[in-house]
């Protein structure tokens with residue numbers, strides 16, 4: 001679907017876009033205190049969750065509609081624009097009624113097309129900017145689908161928030177970033193404003209800067225970070241929230257990079273290095289093609305001798321020696337195994353094709 005998108009801010013050239021505020025609005029005092037501390041930091045949008053989707057019942061589920069009045073006060077007192085999460089039609093009506101400037105759709109809503117459609121229908125006819133978080137599962141289609149549903153409701157000021165993806169297993173992240181999914185979205189929709197929610201990716205304070213910097217290095221348009229006057233006392237997501245002073249330090253230390261430049265010397269050097277990369281890619285794939293020809297021959301030979309394709313001893317041997325080789329070349333074990341697994345699978349597919357081709361010949 002072709003989309004003509006506009007900037008979510010009045011100043012389309014403003015980068016980075018800084019969104020900060022508490023995970024949840026808890027009390028009027030807490031909201032106003034955070035806002036007063038953040039206002040001098042020139043942030044673009046003040047965030048606070050009013051309705052909180054929680055994993056299990058019994059946790060704090062947000063103060064609800066009364067909290068919208070506090071956000072209105074934030075606007076009146078500080079002049080900052082405000083944003084909150086909406087998940088249902090009623091949330092949209094209330095948020096618009098209370099002059100919320102920007103809406104965001106949360107990860108647990110993006111996964112459900114029924115909910116996204118309900119929100120889209122409620123927004124229809126109102127030109128309010130909408131930020132769409134990635135779905136909790138790594139499904140780019142759902143993310144794109146949510147963007148399209150909101151766009152079809154007539155909203156042109158759309159941005160996305162990358163907050164990472166659920167993962168069952170050991171990881172230093174609360175939600176693993178899987179940067180490639182966001183990069184693919186950006187490739188398909190280059191005009192889409194992309195914000196990194198480092199708080200939900202990290203789930204802890206000590207890595208917030210690192211992830212925010214990585215997003216800047218990947219040319220994201222901005223960050224969304226949870227800020228609380230006394231993070232340890234927060235009613236939700238206490239572990240990942242930081243104080244306004246810590247947030248200021250984080251932003252001050254971030255290095256913002258330009259998407260590109262017209263500096264001739266830079267472009268020439270880049271072009272030269274890229275030619276070398278092109279050459280290497282060429283060689284790599286020529287070699288891989290040749291490797292698959294050998295796999296085809298092995299497949300034929302195995303077929304004639306009725307030997308199975310998978311040979312775990314050999315596969316293990318390749319893994320071990322290549323991981324060691326990779327290590328010596330500064331390549332991470334994760335990278336080497338990912339590449340090797342893909343090569344191994346392609347080799348198996350080639351041998352499968354060889355074997356089934358021979359089989360059909362016999363059958364015919």
Ligand SMILES: C=C(O[C@@H]1C=C(C(=O)O)C=C[C@H]1O)C(=O)O
Pocket residue numbers: 295298309310311312314315318343344347348
């Ligand atoms: C090519 C073979 O078949 C499979 C593919 C391998 C590979 O591509 O390196 C290794 C072991 C087998 O699981 C083989 O047995 O050598």
